Amino acid sequence: MIIAIDGPAASGKGTLGKRLAHHYGYRHLDTGVIYRAVAYAMIAMGADLNDEALAVAVALELDPEKFGNPILKTQKVGEGASVVSAFPKVREALVNFQRQFAADPPGAVLDGRDIGTVICPDADVKIFVVADPRVRARRRTLEARARGEDADEEAVLADILKRDERDKNRTVAPLRPAADAHTLDNSNLDIEAGVRAAIAIVEAARARR
Numbered sequence: 001m002i003i004a005i006d007g008p009a010a011s012g013k014g015t016l017g018k019r020l021a022h023h024y025g026y027r028h029l030d031t032g033v034i035y036r037a038v039a040y041a042m043i044a045m046g047a048d049l050n051d052e053a054l055a056v057a058v059a060l061e062l063d064p065e066k067f068g069n070p071i072l073k074t075q076k077v078g079e080g081a082s083v084v085s086a087f088p089k090v091r092e093a094l095v096n097f098q099r100q101f102a103a104d105p106p107g108a109v110l111d112g113r114d115i116g117t118v119i120c121p122d123a124d125v126k127i128f129v130v131a132d133p134r135v136r137a138r139r140r141t142l143e144a145r146a147r148g149e150d151a152d153e154e155a156v157l158a159d160i161l162k163r164d165e166r167d168k169n170r171t172v173a174p175l176r177p178a179a180d181a182h183t184l185d186n187s188n189l190d191i192e193a194g195v196r197a198a199i200a201i202v203e204a205a206r207a208r209r
């Protein structure tokens with residue numbers, strides 16, 4: 001079974017993806033980390049993030065062993081990821097890796113922006129996770145402060161809104177729910193309640209198979 005989770009920045013996709021994968025014994029891929037890895041490699045070499053040809057070359061040479069690097073989670077790298085991810089050829093270079101991950105047994109949960117629309121249009125279950133932008137900014141700020149960072153909630157909100165705008169308005173694979181996606185608004189749900197709601201969606205889909 002393939003579970004596709006999409007949604008805007010900091011909506012809880014990764015948290016939910018990890019929890020669903022654990023619940024069902026599936027593998028989990030946070031696809032945002034792939035675009036972050038491209039951006040980080042370019043930042044590290046002092047390159048211009050708008051250099052599409054270089055971004056493609058970097059994307060083709062990515063080492064998944066490095067996806068766990070905590071620096072990929074920083075705001076600067078996230079902002080860079082939303083620049084390089086808008087290039088059609090960068091996205092093209094990364095499709096096979098994601099589809100291969102999805103196809104391998106016993107099942108997979110992938111989260112991102114275009115999983116239900118482009119990467120796995122035939123996914124068994126598609127969930128589009130949303131939450132009020134202020135709620136998302138609050139959660140992300142608390143998360144950063146817990147890591148010891150000096151995060152400003154208004155700046156975090158501005159970053160989230162900017163990335164959402166760029167992701168929704170790009171020409172290729174824009175952020176949007178697939179026609180057959182279930183929207184899950186977790187603005188007023190804690191993590192446990194959000195996971196329960198998602199499991200109910202998955203179970204309903206399994207019962208229909």
Ligand SMILES: Nc1ncnc2c1ncn2[C@@H]1O[C@H](COP(=O)(O)OP(=O)(O)OP(=O)(O)O)[C@@H](O)[C@H]1O
Pocket residue numbers: 007008009010011012013014015016032139140143186189190191192194
């Ligand atoms: N339902 C929830 N209730 C409260 N906090 C939540 C909930 N879901 C996620 N969070 C928290 O919100 C923050 C963002 O969640 P997460 O990193 O899963 O979002 P994301 O959509 O994967 O983000 P990104 O766009 O960076 O990939 C984390 O601190 C997480 O613990």
Ligand SMILES: Nc1ccn([C@@H]2O[C@H](COP(=O)(O)O)[C@@H](O)[C@H]2O)c(=O)n1
Pocket residue numbers: 009010031032033035036078081082083085086111112113114115163167
């Ligand atoms: N399937 C995806 C996943 C991510 N992106 C882009 O990467 C940026 C960072 O993603 P996070 O999930 O880690 O926040 C995001 O803003 C998107 O621009 C993507 O295009 N497609």
